[in-house]
Amino acid sequence: MGKTITIAPVTRIEGHAKVTIELDDNGNVDKTFVNVVELRGFEKFCIGRPVEELPRIVTSICGVCPWHHHLASAKANDAVFGVTPPPTGVKLRDLCQSIAFCSDKILHFFFLAGPDFVMGPDADYSVRNVLGIVGANSELGRKVVRARHLGTQMLGIASGKSIHPVTAVPGGFSKPLTEAERQKLLPMAEEVLEFVKFAIAFAKTDIFPNYLDEIASIGVIETGFLGTVTDDGTLNLYDGKLRLMKPDGTYDEFAYDQYKDYIEEHIEPWSYLKFPFAKKWGAFSMDPDAPSGIYRTNALARINVADKMATPLAQAEFEEFREKFGRPAQQTLLYNYARLIELVYNAEHVLELLNDPDITGKETRIAVTPRAGHGVGCVEAPRGTLIHEYQTDDAGLVTNVNLIVGTTHNNAPINMSVNQAAKTLIKDGKYDQGTLNRVEMAIRAYDPCLSCATHKLDGTLPVRIDLVNKDGDLIESITNTP
Amino acid sequence: MTHAWAEEILPDHCAKDVVVLCCGHVLFGDDGFGPAVAEKLNADSDIPDWATVIDAGTAVRELLFDMILSERRPRLVVVVDAVDLRADAVDTVDPGRKPGEVFEIPLDEIPRVQISEFSLHQAPTSNLLQELQEVGGIRVAVIACQVESIPREMSSDISPAVRSAIDRAARLIADTYLREPVLAEPNST
Numbered sequence: 318m319g320k321t322i323t324i325a326p327v328t329r330i331e332g333h334a335k336v337t338i339e340l341d342d343n344g345n346v347d348k349t350f351v352n353v354v355e356l357r358g359f360e361k362f363c364i365g366r367p368v369e370e371l372p373r374i375v376t377s378i379c380g381v382c383p384w385h386h387h388l389a390s391a392k393a394n395d396a397v398f399g400v401t402p403p404p405t406g407v408k409l410r411d412l413c414q415s416i417a418f419c420s421d422k423i424l425h426f427f428f429l430a431g432p433d434f435v436m437g438p439d440a441d442y443s444v445r446n447v448l449g450i451v452g453a454n455s456e457l458g459r460k461v462v463r464a465r466h467l468g469t470q471m472l473g474i475a476s477g478k479s480i481h482p483v484t485a486v487p488g489g490f491s492k493p494l495t496e497a498e499r500q501k502l503l504p505m506a507e508e509v510l511e512f513v514k515f516a517i518a519f520a521k522t523d524i525f526p527n528y529l530d531e532i533a534s535i536g537v538i539e540t541g542f543l544g545t546v547t548d549d550g551t552l553n554l555y556d557g558k559l560r561l562m563k564p565d566g567t568y569d570e571f572a573y574d575q576y577k578d579y580i581e582e583h584i585e586p587w588s589y590l591k592f593p594f595a596k597k598w599g600a601f602s603m604d605p606d607a608p609s610g611i612y613r614t615n616a617l618a619r620i621n622v623a624d625k626m627a628t629p630l631a632q633a634e635f636e637e638f639r640e641k642f643g644r645p646a647q648q649t650l651l652y653n654y655a656r657l658i659e660l661v662y663n664a665e666h667v668l669e670l671l672n673d674p675d676i677t678g679k680e681t682r683i684a685v686t687p688r689a690g691h692g693v694g695c696v697e698a699p700r701g702t703l704i705h706e707y708q709t710d711d712a713g714l715v716t717n718v719n720l721i722v723g724t725t726h727n728n729a730p731i732n733m734s735v736n737q738a739a740k741t742l743i744k745d746g747k748y749d750q751g752t753l754n755r756v757e758m759a760i761r762a763y764d765p766c767l768s769c770a771t772h773k774l775d776g777t778l779p780v781r782i783d784l785v786n787k788d789g790d791l792i793e794s795i796t797n798t799p
Numbered sequence: 800m801t802h803a804w805a806e807e808i809l810p811d812h813c814a815k816d817v818v819v820l821c822c823g824h825v826l827f828g829d830d831g832f833g834p835a836v837a838e839k840l841n842a843d844s845d846i847p848d849w850a851t852v853i854d855a856g857t858a859v860r861e862l863l864f865d866m867i868l869s870e871r872r873p874r875l876v877v878v879v880d881a882v883d884l885r886a887d888a889v890d891t892v893d894p895g896r897k898p899g900e901v902f903e904i905p906l907d908e909i910p911r912v913q914i915s916e917f918s919l920h921q922a923p924t925s926n927l928l929q930e931l932q933e934v935g936g937i938r939v940a941v942i943a944c945q946v947e948s949i950p951r952e953m954s955s956d957i958s959p960a961v962r963s964a965i966d967r968a969a970r971l972i973a974d975t976y977l978r979e980p981v982l983a984e985p986n987s988t
Contacts, residue, residue: 358952362826377825380857420861428864462868469810469865479810480858505808 338739344746349736350587351728351760360718368397368709369487369685371718375705376481379722384417384472385698386705387482388555393705394487396574396692397713398685405678406489411555412670413476413484414696418554418663419509420468421699422656425764426516427461457519464512467505471667474498489682496677503671510664517634517657525654534741536649536734536759538605539564541595541612542621543726545697546570550624552662554697560622561595561612566645568622569597574693576704580721583610583729592729593721603729605736614701614726615763616655621645628669631662649734652762656699687713700764701726724765734759812862813869816981817850819972821879822859826953829946829961832881832968839969840977849980852972867935874981875938877972878928881961882943898947899960901968906932906939940976944968 341347359378363371372390376383388410395402402410472479477492484491494502525532541564545557561579562568571579582591583601594601594610602609612618621644626632635658642651670676687709694705701723708717724731738759742752812818819840823833837854846852855862859878866872882904884896896902906928932939947958957965 358950358954359826362953362955374826377856380855380859381861383856383858424861424864458868459870462865463808465861465865466808466810466813466869470808473810481854481856 338735338743340743340746344744346736346740346743349732349739351732351735359720363707363715363718366715367687368394368690368707368713368715371705371707371715372485372487373483376483381421382698382700382703382723383480384413384482385696385703387485388414389694389696389698389703389705391485391487391694392556392696393692393694393707394685396694397690397707397709398487398688398692399690400488400683400685402489403678403680403683404675405493406681406683407556408670408673408676409475409490409492409494409681410485412494412667412676413472413482414555415663415666415670416468416471416475418699419513419660419667420465420472422660422663423461423464423468423512423516425699426520426653426656426660427457460512460515464509467509471502471505471509474502486682487685491682493679493681494677499671499677503668506664506667506671510668513657513660513664514630517661520654520657528650531755531758532648532650535755536738536762537647538611538649538730538733538737539608539647540730540733541598542618542645543612543614543702544619544622545695545702546623551627552619552623552625553627554619554659554663556696559695559702562622562645563595563598564645564647573695573704574691576693576695576706576721582721588728590725590728593726594729601729603733603736605733605740608733611729611733612726613730613763614723615652615699616659617646617649617652618701619697620655620658626658626662628662628665630665631658634658634661649730649759649762652764656764687711698723700724724763727763727765731760731763731765734763809869809871810865811851812853813866813871813873815849815851816874817877817976818866818873818875819850819852819877819879819976820855820859820862821853822855822857823881824857826955828948828950828954828956829944829958830881830949831955831957832944832946832961832965833879835957835962835965836879836968836972839965840973844969844973844977847977847980850977863931866937867931872935872937875940875976876931877940877942877976879942879968879972880944881946881949883946883949884943896945897960898945898958899964900945901964901971902943902945904941904943906941938981942968942972 337350338346339348363374366374372387372394375386375390378386391410469479472482475494475498476482476484478484542562544560545553546560547553547557550560558570558572559576559579560568560570569579579595579597580593581596581601582593584591592601592603593612595612596610599609601611603611620635620638623635626635638646638651638654638658642648646655689709689711690713691708692706694707696703702721703723704719704721706717706719707715710716735756738756742748742755812820819837821833821837821840823830823835825831825834834854834856837852840846840852841854844852853862866876882896928939928941931937944961944964947960950956
C-alpha cells in the first residue's frame with residue numbers, strides 16, 4: 318500500500334510550507350511536493366499608493382532581505398521616474414547592499430547551513446546548531462558574532478538605520494557619507510574582510526572535504542541558471558543585465574525590463590506559489606528525467622553565469638571553484654561554497670567603495686516628478702534575482718505591481734532537489750532522522766524564505782515527517798523538534 | 800587585526816541591560832501590534848540609557864542569534880507580540896482571551912509542544928525563548944496581545960480592539976520594565 322510522508326515546518330509567516338513525499342507500494346519515492354512562502358496580496362496592497370512610498374513599504378515584506386527589496390524598489394522607482402541617480406548615490410546604495418550581503422551570508426553559513434557541516438548531518442539536533450559550533454570551537458563563535466556586530470554597526474553608520482532601511486529613495490540616496498564616517502568604516506571593513514578570508518579558508522580545509530559524497534549526491538539536479546553580469550560578464554550584485562544560462566552553458570542576455578520575454582510563471586494546482594520558468598526553452602516540466610525550462614538563482618547560479626569576479630581575492634576563489642567543479646556546477650550543496658565566494662567579493666567590494674573618492678560626494682540624489690511610467694528594478698539578493706516591476710498613473714500612483722523574489726525563481730528547483738534527495742535516501746520504505754536531516758540540507762542549501770520559519774535558536778529548520786496510509790491514518794510521525 | 804573597540808561596535812540589542820523586542824509584520828493587520836507598541840514607546844516614553852526598544856519586525860531571529868553568542872548580553876529581554884489564543888482557535892495553555900487583551904505569558908508555563916500555535920509569524924517561539932533563558936542566561940518576559948483576526952492578504956489595518964491596546968501595552972512595559980535598572984543575577988557573567 319502506498320504511503321504519504323509529509324514534512325511540515327511547524328511555524329510560518331503566513332501559512333505553512335511543507336514537504337510531502339509519496340511512496341509507492343514498494344516503499345520507494347514516487348512523488349514529492351514542496352510548498353514555499355508566497356506574498357499574498359502585496360500587489361493589491363500597493364495599488365493607489367504613491368510609488369515613492371514603495372521603497373519604504375517593501376522593507377516590511379521580509380525581515381531577512383529588507384535592504385535588497387529596498388534597493389530593487391528604489392531602482393524600479395528610478396525607472397518609473399526616468400532618472401539616473403548621481404554616481405555617489407549609486408555607490409552608497411551599492412555599499413549598503415554589500416554590507417548587508419556580508420551580514421546575511423555570515424548568518425546563513427554559520428547559523429543555518431554550517432552546523433550541518435561542522436557537527437555533521439547525523440549529529441543530534443541538540444548539538445547540530447550554532448551553539449554546538451561554539452561548544453566545539455569557541456574562538457570561531459566569537460569571530461562570527463563579532464563580524465555580525467561589525468556589519469550591523471557599518472549599516473547604521475552608512476545609512477542611519479540598520480533595521481528597516483529608508484535611505485534609498487527615488488533618484489538616489491538620502492544621506493551622504495561624511496569623511497569622518499568613512500574613516501570609521503574603513504577599519505571595520507578591513508576586519509570583516511580578514512574574518513571572511515578566515516571563514517572560506519576554514520570551510521575549504523575543515524568542512525567541505527569531509528562532505529564530498531554528500532555534495533556529489535544530495536539534491537543534485539540539472540537546471541539552467543539566472544544571474545546579473547556587467548557587459549564584460551563580470552558578476553555584479555547591484556546592476557547590470559540578466560544572463561539566463563541553459564544547462565549546457567549557452568545563454569541569453571537581456572535588460573531587466575525585458576524579463577517577461579524570457580520568464581513566464583507556471584501554476585500548479587497544489588501550490589499557491591507560482592513556478593517561474595524559461596519559456597524559450599520549451600514547456601515547463603519538473604520531470605526529473607526530462608526537466609524543461611527550469612533554472613535556478615542565488616549564489617551557485619551567479620557563480621555559474623559569471624565569467625569572472627570583480628575583485629582579486631574573490632576571483633582567485635572563483636577560479637579554484639571552477640577548476641574543481643566545472644561550469645555550470647549542478648551540485649546543490651555547492652550553494653554553500655558559492656555563498657562564501659560571494660562573501661569574499663562583498664567584503665572586498667565594501668573596501669573598494671570606501672576607497673572610492675565618489676563615496677563621500679555631496680550630490681547623492683536628483684529630484685523626481687510624478688508621472689505615468691513603467692519601470693523594472695532588479696538587484697541580486699542573497700536568495701536570488703529580485704525583480705520589482707511598477708506602473709503608475711499621471712499622478713504617480715501605483716496602478717500595477719509585480720514582484721518575483723529569489724525564492725520564487727527557485728520554487729521548481731527546490732521541488733526537484735527534494736525529489737532527488739528523497740529518492741536517493743528513502744528506499745524500500747526505510748528512513749530515519751538522518752534521512753530527514755539530509756532532506757533538510759537540500760532545502761537549506763537554497764536558503765529559501767522558508768528558512769525564516771526557523772524557530773529554534775539552533776537554526777534547525779523545524780520539520781516533521783508524517784507517514785500516513787491511503788486512508789489518511791497517521792502511521793508514524795518523526796520530528797526534529799521536541 | 801582586531802581593534803580594541805569591542806564595546807563600541809556592540810549593537811544595542813547586545814549592549815543594553817533591558818531590550819524590548821517588538822515583533823510583528825506591519826502588513827498583516829493585527830500582527831502589526833508589536834511594531835506599533837515600539838513606535839509608541841520610542842515616541843512618548845523616556846527610555847533610560849540602560850534600555851532600548853526595538854521594532855524588530857520580522858527580523859527578530861537575527862537579533863537573537865547575535866545576542867546569544869555575544870560576550871555582552873542583556874539581562875532582560877521583553878518580547879512583545881500579537882498572539883491568537885482564543886479557546887476556539889487552538890488548544891492553548893490559557894484559553895478564552897478577548898481581542899485587545901494584553902497579558903504576560905510566563906515562559907515556563909508554555910509547553911514546548913505548543914510551538915506551532917504560539918505565534919502568528921516568525922517571531923521567536925517558546926522553544927527559542929526558553930533556550931535564550933536556559934542557555935544564554937537572559938531573563939525573558941513575553942507580553943502578548945490577543946488579536947481579533949489576521950488577514951489572509953496583506954493589509955496594514957489594525958483592528959479597533961488591538962489598536963486600543965497599544966497605549967495600554969506601552970504603559971505596562973514602561974512601568975514594569977523601564978523604570979528601574981535590572982540587577983545582575985547572582986553568579987551571572
